[in-house]
Amino acid sequence: MENEKNLKALLITNIPESRSEDTTKVVLTLAKHLDAELQASDIESVFRIKNDSNPKPPLIMVKLNKASARDSLYNARKNFTKKGVNTNTLGFRSTQKIFINEVLSKTQQKLFYHARKKKEQLKWRYVWTYHGQVFMRKVHDSDAVKITTEGCLGKISATTQAHDG
Secondary structure: OHHHHHOOEEEEEOOOOOOOOOHHHHHHHHHHHOOOOOOHHHEEEEEEEOOOOOOOOOEEEEEEOOHHHHHHHHHHOOHHHHHOOOOOOOOOOOOOOOEEEEOOOHHHHHHHHHHHHHHHHHOOOEEEEEOOEEEEEOOOOOOOEEEOOHHHHHHHHHHHHHHHO
């Protein structure tokens, strides 16, 4: 049930906080720059998640009314590099990369963390989440591998070593 709720929410990181900010406007501006189909009426709520122990700007949590609006914004994250979108594009003085991430359960967060570590260890190129599921891909044109447990990561290691050895 937690995953179902999370399928309509996204986390946006590295956007500086300002005193009089309108976080809805920030999200809509970001969406426009990324060519995402997102309207103000698609947004249920937007708020900052503060973490005093983290020096980075507070995360922006955006909850959307429809999964299709969420998917539009999440899929548009692929346009960050192509369109050169960063914090400076949004009118901030700094030039920081912005990230749009899914809201994952604690279990999926841990699995995603281990998959990212395994990616580095094996020198694979891609690891991502989609609809709360973790995926890896060795190179651009190789098949995606769905990671459902940490045991899957061990199997990838064994398979990769057998093919490379």
